[in-house]
Amino acid sequence: MGIGEDSFTGNMMKILLLLGFVAVALAEVTRFDGEKVFRLKPVLDDHVLLIKELANSMEVDFWSPESADLVTIDIDVDLHVPAAHTDMVYTILQQSGMETGVLIEDLQAQMEEQLDNRTPDPRVHSYTKYNSWDKIQAWISSISSSNPDLISRQVIGNTYEGRPMNVLKIGKKSSSTKPSIFMDCGIHAREWISTAFCQWFVKEALSTYGSDSEMTGLLNQMDVYVLPVFNIDGYDFTHNSNRMWRKTRSRMYSSSCIGADPNRNWNAGWCTTGASSNPCSDTFCGSSPESEIEVKNVADFIRRNKSSIKAYLTIHSYSQLLLFPYSYTFELAEHHSELMTVAEGASKALRSLHGTQYTSGPGAATIYPAAGGSDDWAYDLGVKYSYTFELRDTGRYGFLLPESQIKPTCEETMLAVKYITSHVQKNLY
Ligand SMILES: [Zn+2]
Known part of the structure; x- marks a missing residue:
């Protein structure tokens, strides 16, 4: 095997490796293990303030209303909290006296449950599945x-x-x-x-x-x-x-x-x-x-x-x-x-x-x-x-x-x- 071929093979390997990394990066799927969705019922200005402070200090995802700015007294707030913060957030909420419930215990598990187990006939379009x-x-x-x-x-x-x-x-x-x-x-x-x-x-x-x-x-x-x-x-x-x-x-x-x-x-x-x-x-x-x-x-x-x-x-x-x-x-x-x-x-x-x-x-x-x-x-x-x-x-x-x-x-x-x-x-x- 000549030198030229060898470096060609080496370069090919590098390119393939690189493509492999790109493919892995593209296929990266975010998981939600242990993440929770809380329902909060703010009835005091302090409650509203607390929710806004939480939103400022960590990455939380507002399901309803659609952002922290829209939170006011007497509307239910559905908040998706990352796994790392759930215990702390729950403790803070409990201490504030705000009524707090858990809508979804484990977001990843719920995501998998959302899809039923039916394998639809690939020849017909299913109107009762969430289609890609x-x-x-x-x-x-x-x-x-x-x-x-x-x-x-x-x-x-x-x-x-x-x-x-x-x-x-x-x-x-x-x-x-x-x-x-x-x-x-x-x-x-x-x-x-x-x-x-x-x-x-x-x-x-x-x-x-x-x-x-x-x-x-x-x-x-x-x-x-x-x-x-x-x-x-x-x-x-x-x-x-x-x-x-x-x-x-x-x-x-x-x-x-x-x-x-x-x-x-x-x-x-x-x-x-x-x-x-x-x-x-x-x-x-x-x-x-x-x-x-x-x-x-x-x-x-x-x-x-x-x-x-x-x-x-x-x-x-x-x-x-x-x-x-x-x-x-x-x-x-x-x-x-x-x-x-x-x-x-x-x-x-x-x-x-x-x-x-x-x-x-x-x-x-x-x-x-x-x-x-x-x-x-x-x-x-x-x-x-x-x-x-x-x-x-x-x-x-x-x-x-x-x-x-x-x-x-x-x-x-x-x-x-x-x-x-x-x-x-x-x-x-
Ligand atoms: Zn919408």
Whole structure:
């Protein structure tokens, strides 16, 4: 063996080793062994202060409300605490006299329990599993090509990491522009029940068109645009690296922290309240309105189709809420009473199936003020019927809602969505 060959082999070895390291780094999965989710019930200013101090002194993950700034008296705080701090945090909380419970004993164990043991038939898409982005992408292609009469799809742009954002247009083909509804799922990466709902909605629309008079009427008269996964990069990251990721995956030169909150990044009172200008925060509003390419792509699409879009529905979890503008101000929306009546009717329809209780109202007054949200932005653009759903549950499982609850959650949510769409259809403007 000559010297040349030897050094060639040596170099190859180095390259392979390097590739090995890269592969290991890419495949790194965050584990959550021994981490807990606490529920705190602050009733005194001191309690609120204590929670904020905890958040300042260690890395904690706010499940609800979405950040430490939003904590106030008399709202439940669901807080995910890393294993190293759980004992200390529990002791401090006990000493403060604040009512404290444990929602989730061991986050890793709960994450594994969220997924049931069924191995679905790989030839059919499962609507009762939390599907990976790869599976959803394959489903988007196959469902649109096998239903050309009712579905067309278009790419409205790419995500930060270059994944195509497909919008499905569902409705009977027409030579003229029909009035429409826009619905997105998965703005926040870890809210998996949300993405499951968009898939469920598309399946239901296709399978009940022609038999269910309400759905048939809707799709004959209107089109429904569905964006099955808004924050695809983040969603993929929750499947492959960190289940608890919320934000986009964009990078900035000025910070080592990744991503912005895509529901604080819209040009609606941007970053004035309930949002953070710290890039490391989970509610980081971004460097400017629409700095996140996913937000810009959707905003551009809605602006382009502004004259046809009559309703905007955005699906999140969790808390069982049906919210409408405004969130960036306590001022009431011009159409407040109509929006409220429709929300109450939709919540009632939802409740009729499994008894699930929803609270409805304008975001700021119902939960807390938060600026830069998509529903406020769509409303101010002129889309009157603008609603945010926060699906199941109220914290028992939080973001880790078991797969066994996908079906009942989607079934009841369909009733609320159909209640709203039917109102929109009867009140076209
Ligand atoms: Zn959300």
